Amino acid sequence: MPTISPKDKHLTVLNLFTTDAPEKQVSLIEEMTKIVNAAAYEGWQSSTVHAGIQSPGTANFIQWRSGEDLEQRYAGDEFKHRTLPVFGEITTSIRLLQNEIAYTLTRADGPGGTVEIGPHRxxxxxxxxxxxxxxxxxxLVDALGEGQNWLVDIPGFRSHVVLKGLRARGLDGLFVVSYSQWDSQEAFDTYRGQPAEQxxxxxxxxxxxxxxxxxYADLNTYTVVHTRSADE
Incomplete structure (x- = not known):
């Protein structure tokens, strides 16, 4: 199963797709799963597909050996003439975000802990x-990273990852991504709904x-539905 660690030196790509209907989300997941199951690209290491909960859409958390490997994938005919057109028909936005892992926090191991992702969790x-x-x-990386160490005291918190944005397609300007895992939606909603005075x-x-x-801050919630690594 894929893991996330600040010790990793590979490129982390987060592909975020939005759509305007639940049935289109199903189609997105089907198409993404086909691509992940057939992936044999040079430098590709893993892909983990997430299904949107709060809003229809998907997230694909992808690990690559390097940016050069990713650019070869983007330059290929399959990506340009099949992948993008197929997704373009069923999405309302496509953001392809390239990042480096800046920080991790887990309830079990604290700062620097390794985060596991997969549908089994x-x-x-x-x-x-x-x-x-x-x-x-x-x-912003520091505020969202070490500045969030208090999260380990929040009931239902599991892990927190900060990704420092490097470059993107479909998104203007620089960015930082927060990726966190919780026991349940109820635990997360309770945390978010706590009065400021508390x-x-x-x-x-x-x-x-x-x-x-x-x-700006653009949030969506997800459940992991599929994952595959190059060594499987």
């Missing part, structure tokens, strides 16, 4: 894309730092 997954100006990106000092400080530099 039954995680309630939350992915948030934050826009940020270039001069503020490192501050927030810990660490949470209040981290939220203030984030709001000061993030230009």
């Amino acid at each position: 039954d995680d309630f997954t939350v992915i948030t894309v934050f826009g940020v100006a270039e001069e503020n990106q490192d501050e 927030h810990s000092e660490g949470r209040t400080k981290a939220q203030d730092r984030t709001r000061a530099v993030a230009t």
Whole structure:
């Protein structure tokens, strides 16, 4: 099963697709699963497909050996003449985000812990894309990273990953991504709905730092439906 660790030096790609109907989400997952099951691209390491819960759409968490390998995939006829046209017909937006792993936090191992992803884990997954100006990106990474260590005290929290955006297709400007795992939607909703006066000092400080530099925050929730690694 794929794992996420700050020790990993590969390229992490997060492909986010939105659509306007649940049945189109089913089609998206079917097409993505076909691609993942047939993947044999040079440098490809793993793909993990997520189905949208809050809003229709999908997320594909992909690990590549390098950016050069990914660009070879993008330059191929299959990607340009089949993959993009097929997805273009059933999506309302396509964002292909290239990232490096900046930070991980797990309930079991604390900062730097290794995060496992896959459908066997039954995680309630939350992915948030934050826009940020270039001069503020490192501050946002830190606010969302070490600034969030208080999460280990929140009931239902499992893990938290911060991805530092490098470049993207379908998204203007720089960005930072938060990828977190929870026991359930109920646990996450309880956390989000806690009144501000009950927030810990660490949470209040981290939220203030984030709001000061993030230009937008786009959140959706997911469940993992399929995964495959190159060594399987």
